[in-house]
Amino acid sequence: MTFRTLALCLVTFSVAAGCTNEPEGALSREEARAMGGGSADGARDLCEVYGWYGDGAYCDEFCPRRDPDCEAACEVDADCPPIFCGEGDCAAVLCEAGACAVTGACTAQLRWLQKDAYVSAAGRSRPFWPPHTTMQLVVECGGEVVREAEAANHGTTVDAVDAEGTPILVEVYAEEVSGSRAELKALADAFEGCECGTTFLSMDELEDGLAQELVGELAGYAQEHLICSEDIGGTDAIVSALSMGDVDFVLANIGACTWASGASWEDGLDDALAAVVAATSETLADYHVCNNDALLQAELFARFRDEGVVSACEGSSSLCAGPAWLYDPAE
Structure with a gap:
């Protein structure tokens, strides 16, 4: 028996027993979609169990019964065109699967995470010392994370910890922008390919x-x-x-x-x-360090924030010409 089949059995049992609380180990929308959403007779209607009907978050097109949110989503989200009307009744219009936030708006948060460069210790000990900067972009729609993108910039990843389990990186700054789901996913795609085209200068090999x-x-x-x-x-x-x-x-x-x-x-x-x-x-x-990459990624984000456009990073940008040893994103 697969995990999803077992989860569906547990949900079915809970509903049949009259339990109205979410079962332990709640399913995500994607997992519920993969399971077909359940049946319309209520015996195993996952959308009813999880309260997704008319919750103001998404058009849940996989639900056994029509989700009222679909009408709102198709009205306000230009990225969510109707694909058919149910049996000639356009009040039952559905949207493209998995792409419909009722508000039509999502948010993308850019996080700057740093540690002291060239040392193994966690965090920042002295503000005047050159930092290593890792960047993370998190896209949320309807309160759910729909996309994460990370740029370790030749160094430490977001989830890295030391021997005591302390996160190596600390967040030093963050910014947020709003946009449609499609716009912010395009921003994440551009972010993942955003890096300097000059040679990375590694100080780890002093024989260089x-x-x-x-x-x-x-x-x-x-x-x-x-x-x-x-x-x-x-x-x-x-x-x-x-x-x-x-x-x-x-x-x-x-x-x-x-x-x-x-x-x-x-x-x-x-x-x-x-x-x-x-x-x-x-x-x-002709060289760059991690902070040059971070500056280029921050410029990409700022360009979308200020102009509403997503464009590819230019690896030959002046931001990449010569090491940016010191970088304080709050300045």
């Missing part, structure tokens, strides 16, 4: 010539402009850690250091990265 050049530039800048307490081994300890790619040590001990200029940590790191980029600008113009 460009990565080694960048680390060398940053270590040299730190040696010249950073003042660190002898309690952690002085500036040499930070420089050595940078040279070996030991970012965990740097983050754990950077609080014992200050910039010789007296600048704040945020401004000082901005200056350091600017100096590194300036020293290698001709080389870096």
